Amino acid sequence: xxxxxxxxxxxxxxxxxxxxxxxxxxxxxxxxxxxxxxxxxxxxxxxxxxxxxxxxxxxxxxxxxxxxxxxxxxxxxxxxxxxxxxxxxxxxxxxxxxxxxxxxxxxxxxxxxxxxxxxxxxxxxxxxxxxxxxxxxxxxxxxxxxxxxxxxxxxxxxxxxxxxxxxxxxxxxxxxxxxxxxxxxxxxxxxxxxxxxxxxxxxxxxxxxxxxxxxxxxxxxxxxxxxxxxxxxxxxxxxxxxxxxxxxxxxxxxxxxxxxxxxxxxxxxxxxxxxxxxxxxxxxxxxxxxxxxxxxxxxxxxxxxxxxxxxxxxxxxxxxxxxxxxxxxxxxxxxxxxxxxxxxxxxxxxxxxxxxxxxxxxxxxx
Numbered sequence: 001x002x003x004x005x006x007x008x009x010x011x012x013x014x015x016x017x018x019x020x021x022x023x024x025x026x027x028x029x030x031x032x033x034x035x036x037x038x039x040x041x042x043x044x045x046x047x048x049x050x051x052x053x054x055x056x057x058x059x060x061x062x063x064x065x066x067x068x069x070x071x072x073x074x075x076x077x078x079x080x081x082x083x084x085x086x087x088x089x090x091x092x093x094x095x096x097x098x099x100x101x102x103x104x105x106x107x108x109x110x111x112x113x114x115x116x117x118x119x120x121x122x123x124x125x126x127x128x129x130x131x132x133x134x135x136x137x138x139x140x141x142x143x144x145x146x147x148x149x150x151x152x153x154x155x156x157x158x159x160x161x162x163x164x165x166x167x168x169x170x171x172x173x174x175x176x177x178x179x180x181x182x183x184x185x186x187x188x189x190x191x192x193x194x195x196x197x198x199x200x201x202x203x204x205x206x207x208x209x210x211x212x213x214x215x216x217x218x219x220x221x222x223x224x225x226x227x228x229x230x231x232x233x234x235x236x237x238x239x240x241x242x243x244x245x246x247x248x249x250x251x252x253x254x255x256x257x258x259x260x261x262x263x264x265x266x267x268x269x270x271x272x273x274x275x276x277x278x279x280x281x282x283x284x285x286x287x288x289x290x291x292x293x294x295x296x297x298x299x300x301x302x303x304x305x306x307x308x309x310x311x312x313x314x315x316x317x318x319x320x321x322x323x324x325x326x327x328x329x330x331x332x333x334x335x336x337x338x339x340x341x342x343x344x345x346x347x348x349x350x351x352x353x354x355x356x357x358x359x360x361x362x363x364x365x366x
Contacts, residue, residue: 003042003276017046038276045277065109066099073148086215089283094141098122111154116162119146123163136166178314182300183208189297195261196274200290202253203271207291207311209250211333214284214308220270225254234334242334284308316341 006025007017022042073095077083083091101122103109123142127135143160150158178186187204191197206212206220216234224233225246234242254270265272269280281287284306291307316329330341 003038003045022046041276064100064103066096066103069099069109069111069149069154070096072152073145076148076152077144086218086284090137091141091144094138095145097126098142098145111149112156114149114155114159116159119159119162127166132166139163139166176310176313177317178300178310180314180318182298183311183314185298186291186294186300189294198253198257198261199271199274200294202250202257203287203290204294204311205250205253207287207308208315209247210244211312211315212244213312214287214306217271217287218269218281218284221268222270223268225270227251236334240334240336244334 003025007021010021012021025042026038070092074088074092077088077091078085099109102111102114102118105118106113119142123139126138130138143163146155146160146163147158149155150160187201187208190200190204192201203217206217207214210232212234213236216236219235220232221235224235226233226243227246230246230251231243232246234244236242258270262270262272263278265278267279271281272278273281287308288306291310295301295307312333316333319329319332326341330337333341335341
């Protein structure tokens with residue numbers, strides 16, 4: 001990466017990087033359009049470095065009181081709680097939003113004056129246009145932040161109990177699925193004559209053939225590809241590691257991407273961004289974006305929410321319609337509990353019709 005070589009030549013340490021260094025690097029580029037793209041990419045790189053916990057250098061722009069508390073909270077989640085980075089990416093935005101809101105409304109952070117009414121007002125303003133699941137995650141994140149503030153002595157009382165519980169029903173709906181024909185259309189959608197198309201095709205095959213989660217694809221590293229053993233080590237939720245078979249078509253697509261398009265990078269992640277900085281995909285939503293593009297190209301109507309999960313649902317649905325048992329589906333999808341797999345019982349409509357009782361009619365069923 002040109003910027004890394006430039007910082008090494010200038011003997012600028014990672015923790016000393018500022019916006020001034022970015023501006024100095026970009027000035028060397030005469031083309032205005034290229035300079036604008038580089039500046040945007042390097043600003044994201046600096047934000048990524050700060051999010052990973054690298055302290056801001058002395059003399060740089062001081063952070064606000066709200067941001068200082070948010071950074072301590074993120075460090076607590078990473079160091080003391082041991083949360084995964086994907087979980088931190090869910091918790092941190094809520095913390096920053098709440099602390100910034102408090103700073104603006106109270107004319108100062110004033111956490112010692114925080115009360116249940118302020119928590120209630122914040123929630124009512126945020127959940128009005130959210131889905132039940134998004135609202136539930138918001139309350140979990142806010143409850144975690146309030147516990148942290150109490151444990152660190154920022155608030156005189158634990159206000160986490162003031163955050164209401166939002167109930168969601170796991171088995172309330174039938175999972176959205178793709179037909180086998182739609183799956184094949186989507187797999188054929190990426191233009192495999194381009195680097196983007198080859199990368200996206202390999203990702204789509206991992207979703208469709210192996211039922212991997214978006215977060216598992218993002219976390220996939222080069223050492224997880226066991227070519228001789230013919231398997232992939234999947235980094236699941238928490239410290240869990242699973243071994244899944246490396247199917248022939250999946251392996252061919254991944255090999256082609258690695259040989260032709262990945263290129264050199266200090267990152268050990270398998271799938272990298274296409275624009276600088278050449279690092280691993282940052283969040284599962286990047287996989288959802290890839291799937292949405294493939295859906296649009298294939299002419300398949302997109303679904304709301306986490307569209308990458310469509311392939312996981314579709315794989316389970318095909319299995320159950322071909323006679324697979326719930327334990328077998330749970331093993332393939334690597335569910336910790338078979339209660340998670342129970343939702344797929346509802347997609348076997350033919351089996352449900354066999355046990356359904358007739359609808360009551362006038363004078364009784366005949």
